Amino acid sequence: MAARMDLDGRPIKPMTICMIGAGGFIGSHLCEKLMAETPHKVLALDVYNDKIKHLLEPDSLPWAGRIEFHRINIKHDSRLEGLIKMADLTINLAAICTPADYNTRPLDTIYSNFIDALPVVKYCSENNKRLIHFSTCEVYGKTIGSFLPKDSPLRKDPAYYVLKEDTSPCIFGSIEKQRWSYACAKQLIERLIYAEGAENGLDFTIVRPFNWIGPRMDFIPGIDGPSEGVPRVLACFSNNLLRREPLKLVDGGQSQRTFVYIKDAIEAVLLMIENPDRANGHIFNVGNPNNEVTVRQLAEMMTQVYTKVSGEPMLQSPSIDVSSKEFYGEGYDDSDKRIPDMTIINKQLGWNPKTSLWDLLESTLTYQHRTYAEAIKKSMAKPTAS
Ligand SMILES: NC(=O)c1ccc[n+]([C@@H]2O[C@H](COP(=O)([O-])OP(=O)(O)OC[C@H]3O[C@@H](n4cnc5c(N)ncnc54)[C@H](O)[C@@H]3O)[C@@H](O)[C@H]2O)c1
Numbered sequence: 001m002a003a004r005m006d007l008d009g010r011p012i013k014p015m016t017i018c019m020i021g022a023g024g025f026i027g028s029h030l031c032e033k034l035m036a037e038t039p040h041k042v043l044a045l046d047v048y049n050d051k052i053k054h055l056l057e058p059d060s061l062p063w064a065g066r067i068e069f070h071r072i073n074i075k076h077d078s079r080l081e082g083l084i085k086m087a088d089l090t091i092n093l094a095a096i097c098t099p100a101d102y103n104t105r106p107l108d109t110i111y112s113n114f115i116d117a118l119p120v121v122k123y124c125s126e127n128n129k130r131l132i133h134f135s136t137c138e139v140y141g142k143t144i145g146s147f148l149p150k151d152s153p154l155r156k157d158p159a160y161y162v163l164k165e166d167t168s169p170c171i172f173g174s175i176e177k178q179r180w181s182y183a184c185a186k187q188l189i190e191r192l193i194y195a196e197g198a199e200n201g202l203d204f205t206i207v208r209p210f211n212w213i214g215p216r217m218d219f220i221p222g223i224d225g226p227s228e229g230v231p232r233v234l235a236c237f238s239n240n241l242l243r244r245e246p247l248k249l250v251d252g253g254q255s256q257r258t259f260v261y262i263k264d265a266i267e268a269v270l271l272m273i274e275n276p277d278r279a280n281g282h283i284f285n286v287g288n289p290n291n292e293v294t295v296r297q298l299a300e301m302m303t304q305v306y307t308k309v310s311g312e313p314m315l316q317s318p319s320i321d322v323s324s325k326e327f328y329g330e331g332y333d334d335s336d337k338r339i340p341d342m343t344i345i346n347k348q349l350g351w352n353p354k355t356s357l358w359d360l361l362e363s364t365l366t367y368q369h370r371t372y373a374e375a376i377k378k379s380m381a382k383p384t385a386s
């Protein structure tokens with residue numbers, strides 16, 4: 001492998017990375033990228049390893065010996081500090097991060113996103129180890145514009161909706177809207193990391209992902225996850241399409257999101273890993289401001305793309321409206337709109353997303369169809385117990 005150069009033309013030394021949550025959606029793509037394109041070593045920590053099994057076995061893989069899986073629950077495992085000490089850099093991805101959990105399991109959500117992350121920050125700070133921590137775009141909450149009258153012309157002014165790392169406020173709902181338990185826990189751990197940087201010199205980078213999507217995201221209920229489980233929207237809509245049932249639009253599907261392809265986003269993370277002088281001390285939005293849709297438009301696009309990749313005809317009624325109370329239960333609330341400002345990541349790392357929403361849905365739904373269509377057919381053909 002030729003020596004890799006950083007953005008300032010200096011050779012990059014091979015490093016050891018302690019990746020917590022390496023078995024999840026983002027972790028699996030990051031491990032893949034690190035194994036295929038870099039000489040770095042990964043200590044992959046997670047409770048599960050199904051999504052990285054293809055990187056761990058067999059021993060003859062070209063990167064064998066550069067990735068080690070450690071089945072660890074960071075809530076209670078004394079091996080954590082030792083693994084952080086062995087590494088040059090720790091990346092913390094571990095979290096409960098599916099909205100269906102925020103209002104129904106608020107304690108688990110707060111513990112996972114704040115309390116469980118505390119020792120990771122502490123061990124990095126005490127041992128002078130660099131930390132890249134995964135936060136979320138949800139720390140912005142709602143836009144300022146959402147509080148303006150519906151017909152206000154200011155709603156069209158980007159100053160009222162574009163989300164900037166260093167100036168936008170974090171606007172959450174009332175405490176009984178437990179949806180915000182996640183965003184609030186993520187915000188507090190961001191503040192703690194920032195304070196460790198300011199008071200104790202911790203070298204940190206905070207990542208705020210804006211709806212990264214692609215293959216291996218979450219699970220398909222009843223196939224590789226619980227039948228009653230509610231994953232994030234990509235997997236919910238994929239599940240509906242695979243089962244030939246209408247896509248459920250929560251509260252009319254009026255919320256807006258920007259979606260970025262996981263492979264584009266992983267490029268940004270690799271730039272952070274390999275350019276510490278440019279990434280340390282920064283909070284980065286990572287998203288694709290050009291891929292904005294309402295959830296209703298997302299459903300329409302996914303339906304069209306799925307029809308193309310599966311060859312199956314479209315349903316007569318491809319979507320239905322459901323209330324958020326019915327879908328998520330009491331205490332749900334929503335972010336109205338999420339457009340990332342890209343100034344900081346552009347200036348520091350020169351990163352820009354490349355993939356259009358149509359293209360990323362085409363490759364992702366091709367994967368979903370190839371991976372799940374047969375299993376779904378079999379499970380639906382099974383007689384149900386009466
Ligand atoms: N995917 C996105 O678009 C997105 C958006 C915003 C924020 N994020 C953040 O990025 C991070 C990764 O997200 P993801 O989409 O890959 O989620 P994911 O659920 O697929 O991955 C999280 C992984 O962490 C592991 N984990 C959780 N608790 C653990 C514990 N106590 N000990 C060990 N492992 C544990 C899980 O088993 C899982 O494999 C999270 O912190 C999430 O909040 C992701």
Ligand SMILES: O=c1ccn([C@@H]2O[C@H](COP(=O)(O)OP(=O)(O)O[C@H]3OC[C@](O)(CO)[C@H]3O)[C@@H](O)[C@H]2O)c(=O)[nH]1
Nearest residue numbers: 097099136138211231232233236248249250255295334
């Ligand atoms: O079947 C469904 C599922 C969801 N919706 C609506 O889609 C919007 C997006 O939902 P989702 O992808 O589940 O999650 P959010 O974008 O709201 O939150 C995530 O953002 C980043 C992250 O931090 C981690 O991924 C997480 O909190 C939403 O409006 C749902 O109501 C639907 O209509 N139908």
